[in-house]
Amino acid sequence: MDSHGRDEQRLVWAVTGTDIGPLMLAATGEGLVNVVFHASDAVRLRALERLAVRLGREPVEDPDAPLLAEAVRQVRSYLAGERRAFDLPLDWSLISGFNRQVLRALASGVPYGTVVGYGALAGRVGQPGGAQAVGAAMGANPLPVVVPCHRVVESGGGIGGFGGGLETKRKLLALEGVLPEPLF
Template sequence: MDSNGKYEQQVVWAVVPTDIGPLMLAATREGLVNVVFHATDAVRDKALDRLASRLGTAPVEAPGSPLLAEAIRQVEAYFAGRRRDFELPLDWSLISGFNREVLRELASGVPCGTVVGYGELAGRVGQPGAAQAVGVAMGSNPLPVVVPCHRVVESGGGIGGFGGGLETKRQLLALEGVLPEPLF
């Protein structure tokens, strides 16, 4: 506790090697707060600076932390094909409003092996004309992979955009059986 009797925010992080490259996972006492693609040293350091400024405390590297242990286990099981969906406490403090509403619906309502269109997801949260705003929400997702923005596609059959890059989106959808595995 700090001098005012309030619990200080604790943020811990670790980098996990995966089939789509290194992922940085960060957690608070509330739950997993951030997942960052392509977590090379430079990308990781920039993400840690962003987290420190948003959460008001410097994240600490702690791969053995109980706050991260289950998230690491589930991410590793997911990429090994032993887990289809995540069952983790999530800290939604990095996102609010419409974006949070859309991402919560995505997390609870679009299971592994399925996809949803941007417009359909907008309709599910009561904003049927907000397909573009859903795209913005996907781009601001602080918890990709765990909150599966890769499962949101264009209504005409296109793959849509993806913050982690289209090849990463294709790999995740192939892992989930939505797309065929690449031939080479």
């Protein structure tokens, strides 16, 4: 196998510090495959073990891998308020079925600075009444921030849940101008 073939098989990761805490990003030769919030050592180790099991290869720390370095750059630029959309190849292999369908609809149809209700997103994928299933899909999102599950809110005005914690969701929505900046 040539070196290019090995690059396609690699699973690389890096941790980057951000205003919402350390984020771990992981990529395959196909694209960004995982973003993990609050990437302390313990959280990072669990995430890397899950990735190894799910993808069948050992993750390697390589912040200089081109696709990963670009993903880190774009995420940091977004969090600095300098980028409104991501231009990255995504590897959807950690999610399938309805969850993948919902997350793809979210990624392509809910732009920066807008929100959608859980029920409305369910309707967009042909599952009216599937608000709870959409909530489960958001909780299973392997690519938060880049696939913007923070933009999915309750129809009654509540912000709903968030795998990265409600404070993080509020910060992301404030960054996009959807909510006022938190006072403290």
